Amino acid sequence: MAIIRKEPFGRLSDGRAVDRYTLRNTKGTEVGVITYGARLVSWRILGPGAKFLDVVLGYANAASYEKDDTAMGGVVGRHANRIAGGRIVLNGRTYQLERNTGSHGQNHIHGGFHGFHDQLWTAEEAYEGVLLTYHSRDGEGGYPGNMTVKVLYSLSNDNELSIQYEAVSDQDTICNLTNHTYFNLDGYQAGPVLDQKIQIFADRYTWADAESLPDGRILPVDGTPMDLRRLTRIGDHIDDDFDELQMGCGYDHNWCIKDEPAVSGLKKAAYAASGRSGLTLTCYTTLPGVQFYTGNFLKGGIPGKHGVEFQRRTGFCLETQYYPNAPANPGFPQPILKKGDTWKAQTVYVLRPED
Numbered sequence: 001m002a003i004i005r006k007e008p009f010g011r012l013s014d015g016r017a018v019d020r021y022t023l024r025n026t027k028g029t030e031v032g033v034i035t036y037g038a039r040l041v042s043w044r045i046l047g048p049g050a051k052f053l054d055v056v057l058g059y060a061n062a063a064s065y066e067k068d069d070t071a072m073g074g075v076v077g078r079h080a081n082r083i084a085g086g087r088i089v090l091n092g093r094t095y096q097l098e099r100n101t102g103s104h105g106q107n108h109i110h111g112g113f114h115g116f117h118d119q120l121w122t123a124e125e126a127y128e129g130v131l132l133t134y135h136s137r138d139g140e141g142g143y144p145g146n147m148t149v150k151v152l153y154s155l156s157n158d159n160e161l162s163i164q165y166e167a168v169s170d171q172d173t174i175c176n177l178t179n180h181t182y183f184n185l186d187g188y189q190a191g192p193v194l195d196q197k198i199q200i201f202a203d204r205y206t207w208a209d210a211e212s213l214p215d216g217r218i219l220p221v222d223g224t225p226m227d228l229r230r231l232t233r234i235g236d237h238i239d240d241d242f243d244e245l246q247m248g249c250g251y252d253h254n255w256c257i258k259d260e261p262a263v264s265g266l267k268k269a270a271y272a273a274s275g276r277s278g279l280t281l282t283c284y285t286t287l288p289g290v291q292f293y294t295g296n297f298l299k300g301g302i303p304g305k306h307g308v309e310f311q312r313r314t315g316f317c318l319e320t321q322y323y324p325n326a327p328a329n330p331g332f333p334q335p336i337l338k339k340g341d342t343w344k345a346q347t348v349y350v351l352r353p354e355d
Contacts, residue, residue: 002031002155004125009034010062016120018062021130023155028052029351031155036062037117038132038151039073040181042305045159045351047187047277055279055351057182057315059304066118067302071180072310074117075151075165076110078136078143079335080178081254081291081324083108084213088327090144090172090336097142102211110180112141116149117180129154129162138171145171145339160350167343175343176322176335182295182315183281185274189308193294193316194235199271200228200292202255206323206332210247216329218256226253231273234294234316250296250313254289254323266348270318278354285320285347288333293317320347 002023009020018036032042040056047053058073059065065072079097086097086108098112099105110117121132129152136147147169154162165177185196205226206214221227225237225245238250245251257269266284270292273280283290294316300309322335337343 001127002129004130006125009036012036012062012066012120018120019123021123021125023129023153025155025157025159027157027159029155029159031153031161033130033132033153034062034065035121035123035132036065037071037074037119038121038134039065039075039117040153040179041073043161043351045279047279053187053277053279054305055183055185055187055281057184057188057304057310059302064302064304070182070298071110071115071117073181074179075177076180076319077116077149077175077177078111078141078147079108079174079176080110080319080321081176082211082213084325084328086142088174090174095142095144102213107211107213115141116177126152128152143173145169145173147173147175149177158350159352160348162346162348165343165345167337168341169337170339172339173337174327174335175337176326177345178319178321179347180317180319182298182310182317183272184315185272185279185281186277188305188315192313194233194238194313195276196234196272196274196316197231198228198234198292198316199231200255200290201258201268201270202290203229203258204256206254206256206289208244208248208253208324212248212252212324214254214323214325214329214332216331228292231271238294248296251292251294252296254291254321256289256323257285266346269320272316273354280352280354282350283318283320283347284350286345287320287322287347289321289323291317291319291321291324293319318349320345
């Protein structure tokens, strides 16, 4: 059980107070989570030279997070990633979601203009860690149903950070939650991640167009720069003359995680490593896909921790999820939450020195 410390983290523009909870394990590793957006704001671990290294990009106060437009560190929902035209059909009825991305704002992303990462959650200490709760009203973002979401962050003494999600709704609705943390294994202030390495445990990926919308095709990675089944330097193929990378301005795609026997339902999704810091990050999840995003559209502008501005490709995301644009592609696993059911998912990130 981690030691938990609560402290103020500033106020939002409307005066509401934001709290920070810090989880500390017996190794001295610390994880910081705030009530605004249920965001992961720091992850400090003992690195080379017996110095602590914070591998999570983030800001120093609530006001800066409120200005952020990258969902940095946040819990994203009701639907992570994109939905074409912002249209979903449930039980024969069409719902129009908020359209907040794509050409001329024609598509839906990350829950709309004010997704879960832009909401103030309540929090309480739990035996396992910190439990955050948010009540999403019927019609919020265009979605049907009153939904209650709970997210539990817990940190083990083996430096395993678990994020457990639960959601219930009083109507059939869509639910596809993820975490949008940007990692840099050399520390948040270290600059581009191109020399760090990535491995994704997937033989296939979902093809996506210039607006990052999959059209239903699930393609093999063989013979393409999308083949990351072996540990690969992130910068080796990121700008290759390949349609997916050119349209996405680098890696910003969903891989279909191998459906192999898993421990407690957790499948290995990805593994990252830095030769500079000697740290590794392994991602496990119960969800079917993972979005590997290399921060291609980070552009600074808001001073982060210790005044650092996060420029292009200074962090990478491993967003576990249902496939993007799933409601428009019935052949994909569908993120439908039925009235009265409980939607559950878990993602675990393991941060350790390289063996």
